[in-house]
Structure formats: structure tokens, C-alpha cells
Amino acid sequence: MSQSPAILWLRDDLRLRDNPALHLAARNDRPVVFVYVLEDVSSQRDRGGASNWWLDKSLTALKQEITNKGGQLVLRRGDALLHLREIADALATQDVFWNRRYAEAHREQDEIIKSSLKDDGFNVTSCPGNVLMEPWKISTKDGGPYRVFTPYWKSLQNSIEPRQILTAPSEFAPTKSIRSDSLKDWGLHPTKPDWSDGLNDAWTPGEAGAWDRLSEFLDGAIADYSNKRDIPSIDATSRLSPYLHFGEISANAIWMTVTSAIEAGEVNEQAARKFLSELAWRDFSYHLLYHYPTLPNENYQSKFDRFPWRDDEAALIAWQSGKTGYPIVDAGMRQLWATGWMHNRVRMVVASFLTKHLLIHWKAGEDWFWDTLVDADHANNAASWQWVAGSGADAAPFFRIFNPITQGEKFDPDGDYVRRWIPEIAELDNKWLHSPWNAPQSALDRAGIVLGQTYPKPIVDHSGARERALEAYNQIKSG
Ligand SMILES: Cc1cc2nc3c(=O)[nH]c(=O)nc-3n(C[C@H](O)[C@H](O)[C@H](O)COP(=O)(O)OP(=O)(O)OC[C@H]3O[C@@H](n4cnc5c(N)ncnc54)[C@H](O)[C@@H]3O)c2cc1C
Known part of the structure; x- marks a missing residue:
């Protein structure tokens, strides 16, 4: 039968x-x-x-x-x-x-x-x-959820029971045909305007695209993952995040493939383990989301409920459109708009800039990322924004304020990333590239830049903004 x-x-x-x-x-x-x-x-x-x-x-x-x-x-x-x-x-x-x-x-x-x-x-x-360990399967000694990544990661490595990768069925038996909507009628593809050219160029969504990306990464960039993953101008990370978000590849399959490659001596072990620990950050975010379900909307640390955030529509728009006058911030925001993705290091810099230099609530940034990222994820986005803002679990302390000039100089020393995304300042000497307002007039003239016209002047002064942020934090620190 x-x-x-x-x-x-x-x-x-x-x-x-x-x-x-x-x-x-x-x-x-x-x-x-x-x-x-x-x-x-x-x-x-x-x-x-x-x-x-x-x-x-x-x-x-x-x-x-x-x-x-x-x-x-x-x-x-x-x-x-x-x-x-x-x-x-x-x-x-x-x-x-x-x-x-x-x-x-x-x-x-x-x-x-x-x-x-x-x-x-x-x-x-x-x-x-699609996680390595379901959120309730891992707990601290006293039975509660983890709040700090390092012990979570230790415990995950001790308790993970990865399964063999399940093969896809080779064929499906025929069934009665059932009415289906047409995907076109759902209107998911943008029209009026269609802004998706950059996304089309950057990505091949789907399961085959996910596995191609993983193979490419294992054949190449993983070797230098530990020391190059912070350099935004090069393809040193896997770019698997959207594939993971949509479940086109499973975290388990990535774990199994990478650990098998380690065992077979096919990849640099130290770099591959670093990569697995980043994959575990994703699990940690899900662990937090499950145990603190309000994470996407409410401060994990309630003292931040009293933080004097500013309402500044003009500054928010400048940030969203990559026109803050700080090249590393603007390059990141433009990469996001064009491709639906931004390098992790730059995500941290732009998020710090929004929440600390501009004192705009992390939720405004989380919302913008939610709309524009192809990997926008309930757990990772909320946990990461709260991590940068200082309000999250195991968060970066609020007073650690990224300096957008030195971050640019350190992680984009030759300016390749900034030049790619901000062509209007591409001709500027490296010395001034991350702080064009410090460049002498002759250097600006040579590069064809008129500050305030062809590229914005900084919308806030770094030192002044830093002081202002620290003062704001002092108001809630003791809580
Ligand atoms: C403000 C901010 C917002 C973010 N929003 C998201 C988001 O919505 N969706 C998202 O997937 N990631 C988010 N991240 C985390 C991280 O930036 C991306 O996962 C990473 O850049 C994706 O690139 P990749 O696949 O090349 O990463 P790889 O370095 O190749 O890492 C492999 C995988 O590990 C996971 N991973 C890596 N770093 C992190 C991290 N810091 N936190 C959690 N998981 C990580 C991702 O699933 C990633 O695909 C955010 C980070 C910040 C600072």
C-alpha cells in the first residue's frame, strides 16, 4: 500500500x-x-x-x-x-x-x-x-544560563555531540499536486526602485551557494582567518552568515566539515578552531535570546534604561547614508547599503559610533541593520548591538569607545577598503585618508576634495563626542 x-x-x-x-x-x-x-x-x-x-x-x-x-x-x-x-x-x-x-x-x-x-x-x-546546541541543553554549574562567552564556549566544546551530516534524499516520490502561490506574487523582490543590483552581484542565495562558499573558504581564506579576519578590505572571513540565518547550511554541517578537515590535517588547526569559536558566538546569541527573550527590544542591563540617549534625526540619517565624515564609518555603511553585508570589525566601529559618538539608542541601529542586512538575525543582531552599546550580557564596557580614526588606520592601513567604498576621497594620501579634515589644503586640492561639498566634514568632533559619551555614562554608572 x-x-x-x-x-x-x-x-x-x-x-x-x-x-x-x-x-x-x-x-x-x-x-x-x-x-x-x-x-x-x-x-x-x-x-x-x-x-x-x-x-x-x-x-x-x-x-x-x-x-x-x-x-x-x-x-x-x-x-x-x-x-x-x-x-x-x-x-x-x-x-x-x-x-x-x-x-x-x-x-x-x-x-x-x-x-x-x-x-x-x-x-x-x-x-x-539550526544551532550547535539547543539553548536549554547547556547550563552553568548552578543550572542557570550562561551570561559570559568564554565559559559558554568551554562548556559547548565539552558537551557538543555533532551528528554525522545527514544526506539529502536523492529523489522524492510523487504526491498529489497541491495548489501553491506564485513566488512572484509575494512581491519579495524590490521594485520601484529595484535597489538589488549590488546584492545580486555579491551573493548566490541557496543551498548550493552555501556549500560553494564553505568549500572556497576551506580551500583558501581559513588558513589566515586568525590574523586577517579583522581586515575589511580582504575576503578573510567565510561570509556564511546569511546562509546560516536562512538555514541553507546547518551549523552542525559546518562544524562537522571543519572538524573533519582539522582531523585530516587539511586546514591550519589554530585558525580553524578560531573560526569554530566565532560560529559558537552565534550559538551563544541564541542561548541569550532563548533565556532573555526581550533581548531584541530591551536593555539586558536595566541600568541602561536611564541612559540619556539623544533623538537626532539628521545624525541618524547621516550615519545610515554613510555621510558622517568619518571614512571608516561611511565605508561600512555604504558597503552595507550596496551589498547587504558589512565586515564584522566595521560593524563594531559603526555601532560604537552610533551609540557613543552620536548617543543614539542602539535600537535605532539594530532596526537599520534589520532592514538592510542579508544576514539580519533575531539573535545575532540584538546580542551584537547590545554587546557594542555596553548594555548586553558579557558586553564591551561602555567606556571602551572605538576611535574611528585609529580603527581605520589600524585595520585599513593602506586605505583599500575606504577607497573602494568612498571613491570621492580615493586620491587622498594614506596619511590623511582616515581623517580628511586634518589634511592640508594642498593635499585636499590634489585629491579633488572640497570638504563639506564633495565629502562631508565630520558631523561630530571625536574628542568632544567621547567626553560627552563618558559624561552620559557617568549618569547611570552607579546603578
Ligand atoms: C552591531 C553588529 C550587528 C550584527 N548583526 C548580525 C546579524 O544580524 N546577523 C549575523 O549573522 N551576525 C551579526 N553580527 C555578527 C558578525 O558581524 C557577523 O556574523 C559576521 O560579520 C558575518 O560574517 P562571516 O559569515 O564572514 O563571519 P565569519 O567570521 O566567517 O564567522 C562564521 C560565522 O560565525 C558567526 N559569527 C561570527 N562572528 C560573530 C559574532 N560576533 N556574533 C555572532 N555570531 C558570529 C556567524 O554566523 C558567521 O557567519 C553583528 C555584529 C555586530 C557588531
Whole structure:
């Protein structure tokens, strides 16, 4: 007798390889129908523009892959529960599978759907989501959550039980055809205007793109990861973050691939372990998000509730558009706008500049990143912004204020990064590149720069802004 199909509800796990829920659903060659619902839940945060662009391409790639293997990906919009019930009815099945997600609004939604389906007699199977360790599986000696990364990382290494990478099914048995929306009708790709050229040039969303990137990284840049990962002008990091966010590759598969390469002596061990520790920062962010679900909206350290943030629309717009007059900050913000991604070192510098030099609330920066990053992530974005602002768990102390001039000089000494993203100051000598306002008039003339016209004068004075930030911090320090 032919088996009824299983339904696999996809969310942030847009892949066929190393997908635990798919592995269970497709056991014994059982037919699987893939479902993706563009959810319409008011408690869930709307995806930003760059994430919508990525999702569009990722679903296109996945649909193609599933279709090539004889299966179907059903796209629906609206209430996931209604659609799952209707599709299950049409397929005469009662088995639904998914991989877990960890943001509070997602967990609550999944809980509601799970119990409703169970009340209706469904079998619902949920599997571990895209983390190395589920957030509740790792705890301090006294049973609480970790708040500091280093002991978390130690504990993770001792307790991790990576699974062998699960292979993707080679084909899917045919099933009754189910009505699907057209991806085009979802309008995820930007129009009027279409600002996505830079994203198209920079990325190949989808599972194949993820594995290509990992292989390329293991064949090349990982060797120098430890000493070059802070240099924004070179491709020294993996750029796997958006693929991880959308679950086009699993953290487990990256862990297994890298540790196998270490064991086989194929990569520099010290550099590869450093890379794995960065991957673990992502897990730590999820650990924090799970245990402190208000992390994306509220200060982890409540004393920051009294911090005298400034409302300064003009300064916020200058920051967003890469026109602060500080080249390393502006280069980062323009890289973000053009490609949907920014180098980690520069993310730290621009976030420090917004929260400390401009005294603008970290939430305004987190919102902008949410809209513009292709890797915008509930856990990583919130945890990282709070880390830089000083309000987070295991955060950089507030008084450690990045100097945008010396950061530029240290991490972009030849100015390649700044010249790439700010062509209007490209002709300036290295000596002045990170502080054009200090350049003598003759140097500015030679480079064709008119400060305040072709490139902005600094919107704040570094030393004055630093003093102001420290004074603001003094007001809450004792709390
Ligand atoms: C203000 C700010 C906001 C950020 N917002 C996000 C975000 O929305 N989404 C996001 O994925 N990352 C975010 N990060 C973390 C980090 O900048 C990116 O993960 C990293 O730059 C991605 O590039 P990569 O894949 O080449 O990293 P690699 O250096 O190759 O690292 C491999 C993977 O490890 C994880 N990782 C690396 N560094 C960190 C870190 N500091 N914190 C958490 N995970 C890390 C990422 O998943 C990354 O893909 C933010 C950092 C800052 C300072």
C-alpha cells in the first residue's frame, strides 16, 4: 500500500542536506510535501527589505532543487495553521514535521500550532533547529544560563555531540499536486526602485551557494582567518552568515566539515578552531535570546534604561547614508547599503559610533541593520548591538569607545577598503585618508576634495563626542 505523504513545514531551514526534520519525514522513502508559509503574525517582526530579497532567491533555488528531485514545494501566505490543516486534508495525511526555532514569538506560535494540530489528532514531530546546541541543553554549574562567552564556549566544546551530516534524499516520490502561490506574487523582490543590483552581484542565495562558499573558504581564506579576519578590505572571513540565518547550511554541517578537515590535517588547526569559536558566538546569541527573550527590544542591563540617549534625526540619517565624515564609518555603511553585508570589525566601529559618538539608542541601529542586512538575525543582531552599546550580557564596557580614526588606520592601513567604498576621497594620501579634515589644503586640492561639498566634514568632533559619551555614562554608572 502506498504511504500517505509527510508534510515538512519549512521556516528557517531552507535546505535538503543535514535537515533533521526532513530526515525523519522521509524515512523509508516516504513521500514528503514541502510547505513554506509567508506568515502573517502580528507578534512576529516583519522581515527587512534585504532579507525579503534573499528569501525570494532562496525559495526559488529550493523550489527548483525539490522539483528536480520529483517533489513539490507548496507556497502559501497567511495563517500557517489554516494552511497546514488544509494541505493535510488534501493529502489525507496527519503527519507534520518541522525544525525548531528559538525567538519567543516563534516558539509561542509553534506551541499554539502544535497543540491545535495534536488536538485534531495530528502527529507533530519537531527536531533541533539550526544551532550547535539547543539553548536549554547547556547550563552553568548552578543550572542557570550562561551570561559570559568564554565559559559558554568551554562548556559547548565539552558537551557538543555533532551528528554525522545527514544526506539529502536523492529523489522524492510523487504526491498529489497541491495548489501553491506564485513566488512572484509575494512581491519579495524590490521594485520601484529595484535597489538589488549590488546584492545580486555579491551573493548566490541557496543551498548550493552555501556549500560553494564553505568549500572556497576551506580551500583558501581559513588558513589566515586568525590574523586577517579583522581586515575589511580582504575576503578573510567565510561570509556564511546569511546562509546560516536562512538555514541553507546547518551549523552542525559546518562544524562537522571543519572538524573533519582539522582531523585530516587539511586546514591550519589554530585558525580553524578560531573560526569554530566565532560560529559558537552565534550559538551563544541564541542561548541569550532563548533565556532573555526581550533581548531584541530591551536593555539586558536595566541600568541602561536611564541612559540619556539623544533623538537626532539628521545624525541618524547621516550615519545610515554613510555621510558622517568619518571614512571608516561611511565605508561600512555604504558597503552595507550596496551589498547587504558589512565586515564584522566595521560593524563594531559603526555601532560604537552610533551609540557613543552620536548617543543614539542602539535600537535605532539594530532596526537599520534589520532592514538592510542579508544576514539580519533575531539573535545575532540584538546580542551584537547590545554587546557594542555596553548594555548586553558579557558586553564591551561602555567606556571602551572605538576611535574611528585609529580603527581605520589600524585595520585599513593602506586605505583599500575606504577607497573602494568612498571613491570621492580615493586620491587622498594614506596619511590623511582616515581623517580628511586634518589634511592640508594642498593635499585636499590634489585629491579633488572640497570638504563639506564633495565629502562631508565630520558631523561630530571625536574628542568632544567621547567626553560627552563618558559624561552620559557617568549618569547611570552607579546603578
Ligand atoms: C552591531 C553588529 C550587528 C550584527 N548583526 C548580525 C546579524 O544580524 N546577523 C549575523 O549573522 N551576525 C551579526 N553580527 C555578527 C558578525 O558581524 C557577523 O556574523 C559576521 O560579520 C558575518 O560574517 P562571516 O559569515 O564572514 O563571519 P565569519 O567570521 O566567517 O564567522 C562564521 C560565522 O560565525 C558567526 N559569527 C561570527 N562572528 C560573530 C559574532 N560576533 N556574533 C555572532 N555570531 C558570529 C556567524 O554566523 C558567521 O557567519 C553583528 C555584529 C555586530 C557588531
